[in-house]
Amino acid sequence: MSVLILNIKQLLQVHESNVTIIKGKEMKELSMLENAYIYIDHDTIIEYGKMEDYRTIEADTIIDATGKIVLPSWCDSHTHVVYAGDRTSEFVDRINGLSYEEIANKGGGILNSAKVLQDTSEDDLYNQSIKRVNELIAMGTGAIEIKTGYGLTVDAEMKMLSVIKRIKQESLAVIIPTLLAAHAIPSEFKSKKKDYIKLITEELIPKASELNIAHFIDVFCEEGYFDIKETNTILEAAKSYDLRPKIHVNQFNILGGIALGVKHNALSVDHLEELNEKDIEALKGSDTMPVALPGCSYFLSIPYTPARKLIDAGLPLAIASDYNPGSSPSGNMNFVVSSACVKLKMTPEEAINAATVNGAYAMGISNMYGSITRGKKANLLITKPMNHYSEIPYAFAHNPIEQVIINGQLL
Ligand SMILES: N=CN[C@@H](CCC(=O)O)C(=O)O
C-alpha cells in the first residue's frame, strides 16, 4: 500500500539527516517545506520534496492536501492510559477545596485507582484502555508510552503489563511499556515500606525483565511516596536488568530527583513543576530529556513547568499528556501543544518540536519516529485547511486534525 500526498501547504519537521533531539535555541526553528509532496510505501517515508520538483509517482492512494499542513504524528512520552474506572468524585472534592495531597492522605488518589484496578478483570481493563488509546490515535497521537502503577501488587502490576502488551499487539500506534510499581505505597505496606521496595526489586523487576515486557523503570520520587534513597535503590536494582529510568520528579517538592535521574542516565525526568538552578545545572551535558506535563498543571491548578528556564539554558524539552484518571484525565496532545504555548510560553515551533522529535527521544524511538526523513516510519497527521501551522496551538480545544496515517495506513 503506497500513499502520495500532493500540494501540501506546509510539510513540517523535515530533515535530510537523522535528527533525534532538538535543544535550546534550535527549538525555535521548525524545519519545513512549503508547497510540498510526500510519498510513503507500506510503513516507510520514501520521498518528499517541493511541488516544483515533483515528477509523477504511481501510488495506490493519492491525497490532495491543498491548504493543509502535514507533520509527524504526536509522540506522547508519558501516559497512564491503562486504568480502571475514573476519579470524578475526587475532581468534585478538589473543586470544593481539597488538595491532591489531602485526597491521597484519606486513601484516595493512586490507591483509589489501584483498588478499582485490582478488582477489574484483565479483559475489562483491556477494553476500557484500548478505547482510550483509539481515541488518542484519532486525535493525532502515533506513539504512546504507557506506565503501570495502578496495580501495586505483583499480580495487578503483571495484569497491567499484559494489557499494555495486548494493546501493543492490537494497536497500530507504537506502544512503549514502563514499569511504575513504585507509584505509591500500598496500604498493606504502610508501616513496612522496605518490604514493598523489596517486592519491586526482587520480584517485579526480575519478572518483568524475564518476560521482556517493560522497556523502562519509573519511580514517583516525591514526599510521601519514594524518597531519594529509595528511588536510588529501585533504579540500582533496575540497572542490572537493563531497565533505564524515566522518572516522576519535582511535581510538588524538590528532593534532588533530577540529579539522581541524571546519575542513573535516565532517559527522561518528568513533571518539573518545581525547579531550581541546581536541577538545571544537573541536566546540562546529560542525555536526559526533561518532560513537561501542562495538562497536569492545568487540571490540578499547580505551577507550570518553567519551560523558558530550561530551553533558555540550552536544554531540550519534551511535552506529554500525563493522561491518567487523577491528575490529567485527557490525552489530547493538541491541547498539550496549545497549553505549552499559552502557559509555558513556548513558541509554536518549540511546542511542535517538543511533541514530535523530543517526545520520540523521551521514549527512545527518535531514530524512527517524530520526524520526516527518508527511511523513517510513516506516522503522519494531515490537518484541516489552515493558513499556518501556528493555528494548531492557537485554536485551542479545537480539533485541527483531518486525517491520521499510522505506519503508512490511512485511518
Ligand atoms: N504523580 C504521579 N502520578 C500521576 C498521577 C497519578 C494519579 O493521581 O493517579 C502523574 O504523573 O500525575
Ligand SMILES: [Zn+2]
Ligand atoms: Zn505520570
